[in-house]
Amino acid sequence: MKKRNLYLKTISVEEALEKYKKVLETVIEVKWERIPVTESLNRVTRSAVYAKYCSPLFNSAAMDGIAVVTQRTKGASEVRPVELTEGEDYQVVDTGDPVSPPYDGVIMAEDLLETGKEGQVRIVEAAAPWQHIRPIGEDIVAGEMILPGHHKIRAIDVGVLLSAGITEIEVAVQPSVAIFPTGTEIIEPGETPVEGSIIESNSRMFENLAREQGARAKRFPVIPDDYEKIRRAVKEAAQKYDLVIINAGSSAGTEDYTVHVLRELGEVVVHGVAIKPGKPVILAVVDDCPVIGLPGYPVSAYIGFENFVIPVLSMLGDFTCRKNPVVDAVISKRLVSSLKHREYIRVKVGKVGEKLVAAPLARGAGAAMSMVRADGFCVIPQNSEGVEASETVSVELYRDIQEIENTLVVIGSHDLILDVMADLMPEVSRGMYLSSTHVGSMGGLMALKRREAHIAPVHLLDEDTGVYNQSYLKRIFKEPMALIRGVGRVQGLMVKKGNPMGICGIEDLKRCRYVNRQRGAGTRILLDYLLKKEQISPEEISGYDCEATTHMAVAAQVASGGADAGMGVFSAAKAMGLDFLPVGDESYDFALYQEDLELPLVKCFLQILKSERFHEKLRELGGYSWEEAGQIVRIDSRSMK
Structure with a gap:
């Protein structure tokens, strides 16, 4: 008889992550490398970076005009204009040109009057010392700290680094991630499916999610449900990569070998988390390399990646996890939840009047399209039985709030034409969108009555x-x-x-x-x-x-x-x-x-x-x-x- 994996106990997300991080802190060490500044966008600095040069490098003209000896402009007025001679009282300058002694001020070209004599100008207002001059080091002073350590480099940072004479910088090495899809029933995209086939897609989602976090990800071919093949692949990858992800095979099926493989090769820190969907997560360590087993259902897999893979990547890449904005919204439908789990409900969000409205989408772990349609997650905490319709909930947004506020909220009967209209909406009026949630005609009228839909x-x-x-x-x-x-x-x-x-x-x-x-x-x-x-x-x-x-x-x-x-x-x-x-x-x-x-x-x-x-x-x-x-x-x- 084949052996099943039994969850003796599931623990909360927070407890699981804290327990795993505590183990990883003893084995993970951030790696560093020097790279050209021009290639450093989104990389993380190891330590503070100090300017090599001043910016500007010299006192420079801030305007087109003439550099003058300001002492010689005193007394100039409409009644008593002062005439200046080039080479003696002034020199012509363009913006950015050096201004050197004896010149100590700049008069803008538009404030100059012609005298009719070559090399002479007339002024009707005196210039003050340092007028329209950018002093050396006005922006950056040599030796000044430009960026702190553990800072993710932005586009504007690259420009400032180069202005300060920095051409190379030490940054965290991008974590390398090995991704193994598993399952005998899994086929590659492009292959012809037969009954029982599942087209593999999760690994490509992981690959791109990892890249969004600045990691270097490699997706390997599908491994069938073969204990020895899975064991050999994981063992080799743990020697070469900073993180290994195994997709599917983490649950309680008779051919779910992942947890047995990881127990043989290393330590299983956590198996089973109180989260829905996504309970069968495995957090393990093999040869000092973090190995994470994620469930096969797409939504479960995504939630597992968000909650566990990203925090581990942040440890490997020395960056702070980016937090999605959280807003209060009115839930448009009663949601019943289990006390055992923290549950993630995919929702469409729109603004009706002065309130944000969240309409729940399909809750199944395999409902991948609900992820595509969703604007965010409504998270029902563990030990909560759910929420009632019209109750205020917290929603973690994955879509820009400005887009949400420009969305027509349509709740009610389903028809294919709603998808057509949603496609045409931003085409007819750029920046406007339509979201539709299908609850039936009467459900739509009740949502309208509660002012939770436009239409x-x-x-x-x-x-x-x-x-x-x-x-x-x-x-x-x-x-x-x-x-x-x-x-x-x-x-x-x-x-x-x-x-x-x-x-x-x-x-x-x-x-x-x-x-x-x-x-x-x-x-x-x-x-x-x-x-x-x-x-x-x-x-x-x-x-x-x-x-x-x-x-x-x-x-x-x-x-x-x-x-x-x-x-x-x-x-x-x-x-x-x-x-x-x-x-x-x-x-x-x-x-x-x-x-x-x-x-x-x-x-x-x-x-x-x-x-x-x-x-x-x-x-x-x-x-x-x-x-x-x-x-x-x-x-x-x-x-x-």
Whole structure:
């Protein structure tokens, strides 16, 4: 029987890092080298650097004009101008020229009057000693400290060093990092995947994260789950590199060999950290070289790198870890968390009114796209059960706050057109962005009611009138609201190519595996309406409680064979190569407060809706109509009573 790795105990991030650093302090020694100053950007100084020369190197003219003997300019005025003779009273100088005795001041060229005589000028104001002269050493004095030790060199520092006559500088050697992806199921990008294959990408992320920290990283080919091969690779790398990263194989699987290899070769300081995602982190030392095992799931791997690899690189490279800005934001959705872990929730962030709003994204450890979409992390501390909707949380930002403040926050029903609009937004108006979070139509209206979104995309059918969206705004909001007409779209059943189950309509859902949308989604409300019309109970549908949050997620389930049918829009079916059985047309519109119609971000949004470029994209996607796109319907519930 194969042996499993059991986590006897997980410890906090702080305790794990402190324990590991304490061990590394006894084995890590920063290495130093001398390099040309011209190549020193972002490198770290070993010790204080002192100027070799003064800057300026001599007393110099600060203006174009004439250098004068100031004593000879005394008494000059409009009434009694003074005439000066070149070579006797003055010499012509340009900015930066030396000014040597007997000259002790400079008069600007624009303050000189012509006399008509060659070599003579007239002045109407006396010059003061040292007027418009940069004295020697005004900027830098020889022997003065220019940069302190343990300082990361910036572009401006390079210029000052050269001005002070420094051409070489002693800096920390860039740490060398060996990166080993592992796993028999792992294939290289470009190889053709088969069932069970996983395309390797984490190591390239590590490679670039390490380079961002100033390290020299080498990514090695994938090692299969072979104990001896992993052992040999780690042993050799620990002799040649400053840090070794092993990706995957750190968890509790029967073929997760990393921890066993590291126990044989050296010391495992920590195995298992109270962090979610990312628990199966290994912190070890082999032959005085730090070796870190990171989990295979992309988000877990990233969080492990941020929390443990970067601090170790800072020790090796003698630099201080850069801190991302932390802001307070209102969370748009209730988050439940385990007391056992510190949990990192990826969030989209935008500014609505005077408050920042954080909308949670997918929480799975393998949800790599949530990392791409995220503006930052909301960190739920260990021993916390979570946070309630509208509660203020701390968010560590990975995106510039100015971009966030210029982002249109869209929360509600999902459609592929939101991605198209997000792509067009900065193109139509540079510096403006759109972020969308998919929580269903009703979830979007609730976010709008709490003033946590600018716009809520909706497609909610009123069963009594057959009209979409308007009645919901009248019931939910007291304030004057607006509905921006979006697109007409076709909803239908998505089934595998060729429709192998022979599904023809809603009645047939009783004999297949179905994948549904989440509660509050307009698509689910439409399904419930159709089931009611056909007098079909949800209990008769296998998979009714199996939920997906987007049309594309539903289509992916059907395409992969995880379900036989799911309801969604035509564009999602087309994108995934599925057959599509229409069940009806609907209106996909955008709800907002009337007062927000004047916001520049909203005006840009309207401009996109009406643009031919957007309409071209809709033609490509298929299944949309846009005759009313951008029209505004004003709704005041008080006038309806």
